[in-house]
């Protein structure tokens with residue numbers, strides 16, 4: 001089929017506020033790609049299974065407290081520890097689909113008092129850069145109407161609004177902003193066709209490094 005090709009795999013990230021449908025779209029895309037026989041890997045950040053990830057998990061659940069700079073660096077370290085695997089997968093032609101990435105790292109910390117975007121970007125500078133970022137765009141009002149935010153740290157409307165404002169500052173040409181209020185199948189079809197275009201564009205280009 002059209003998605004079958006030789007050469008490196010694509011690095012794809014999904015970003016957005018809570019309740020934007022990010023994880024749903026991520027899963028729909030992974031399922032679709034698998035159904036076409038593509039080699040696909042589904043990664044989630046934070047990856048709560050590693051020892052760093054376990055510290056992050058207990059911080060998010062409120063079991064432990066961590067200083068704001070320290071937790072920022074742990075989130076970043078949790079991505080860096082995945083880099084050898086990501087590079088290996090991309091090299092062997094696997095499509096790597098990530099639910100959240102460094103943009104979450106920057107948006108959620110920079111939303112805190114006393115942090116600026118420039119400082120927040122630094123630890124993630126040089127990570128493999130996604131070929132495309134799908135941003136699920138939703139107003140915090142609409143997100144709230146989909147049901148209460150959860151119980152984890154950060155899942156409060158006021159904080160999410162600040163996160164959304166920072167995400168806006170991070171957008172670049174590699175981003176595909178999608179209206180998260182559209183029918184989820186329509187969104188999925190748009191993601192599919194964007195991915196096809198990206199595969200053509202990135203076929204011979206090496207992975208770039210983020211924010212360098």
Ligand code: TMP
Pocket residue numbers: 045046060075076099100101102104105106108109153154155
């Ligand atoms: P999740 O709900 O997608 O598992 O993400 C957990 C929370 O962690 C979510 O509120 C976003 C936040 N987060 C950060 O603060 N920094 C990061 O680097 C990442 C990946 C997520």
Ligand code: MG
Pocket residue numbers: 018150152
């Ligand atoms: Mg969550």
